[in-house]
Amino acid sequence: MTKNNPWNYIFKGIGAALSYGITLILVPLVIFYYVPASVSAFFPIEPEMKFWIIAMGMVVMAFAFGRASSPKRSIRRVIFNVFLTFANVFYIYSYWLSGLANIDISDIAIPLSGLGDLLIGIHLNLGPIMAVELGVMGLKFLIIAYDLVDAIVYLSKRKTKIKISPGEAESDTFATYLEDGGQ
Amino acid sequence: MEMPDLSGVMDILTRVGRWVDIVAKVVNPLMTFMLPILFFIGDLLRDVILWADTFIPEGSYTWFIVVTSVVGVTAIVLTFLFPGEKPEDD
16 A cells, blocks of 8 residues: 555645535625625625634635545544534524524515505524434434445454554554555 | 327327326325424424524624634644544545
C-alpha cells in the first residue's frame, strides 16, 4: 500500500468548504441584499440574522473542510460529520431564532372601484415545518452511527491484514495504528 | 358527429389512478407514523441547540473565528499526519 498525497485531500476540503460557503453564506446574503423594499416591509431582515448566517456558515465551512479532507471510512471523517451535521442544524435553527419563520403580511390594501379598499392579511408560521426539517436532519445521525460502525469494522479488518513479525506482536497496537494513517 | 374513441386514454388513466391509489395507501400510514417522530427529533434537537446557545456569545465574531480556525488547523494537521493509505486494489 502507498501513502496518499495529503494535498489531494486538502484540495478536496477546500472545494467542499467553498461549496458550503457559497450556498450557506453568499447566496442568502446576496438574496437579502437584493430583496426589494416593498417585500422587506413584510419580511423583516434583522441584522442579527446576517450575523448568524455568517458566523454559523463559517463554522459549517470549517467542519465541511475537515470531513472532506479525511480519508474515506475513517473514524475522523465520522467525527467531523457529527459536528458538521450539528452545525448545519444550528444554522437552520438560526433562521428560526431570527424570527424568519414567522411571516406576517398584514393590511395589504387592494382598491376596488366604487367599493373602497379590500384589506388582506396573512400570517404564516413556518415553525412546525422547520421542526420537521430538523427532524429529517436528525435522522442523519442514524446514518452517521452506521458510518461509525462501518469505520470501526473496516479498521479492525485492516489491522488483522497487516503482517506482524513475532517479536513485534505485543507492541503493535498503537504503532500499526500510526502506520495505518490513523484510520 | 361521432365521438372519438377514448377507451385507450381511459385505460391508461385507470391504470395510473390505480397506482396512485396504491402509493397513497402505502405513503399515508407511513407519514402518519413519521411526522410525530420527525417532530419529536426536531424538538429534541431544538432543545440541544438552545442549551448549546447558552455557551455562545452573541454579537461578536471572535468566538466563531476562533472555532473555525481551531477546526481548520486541526483538520490540516491531521491530514498531513495521517493522510491515509491507498487500498491495495487501487
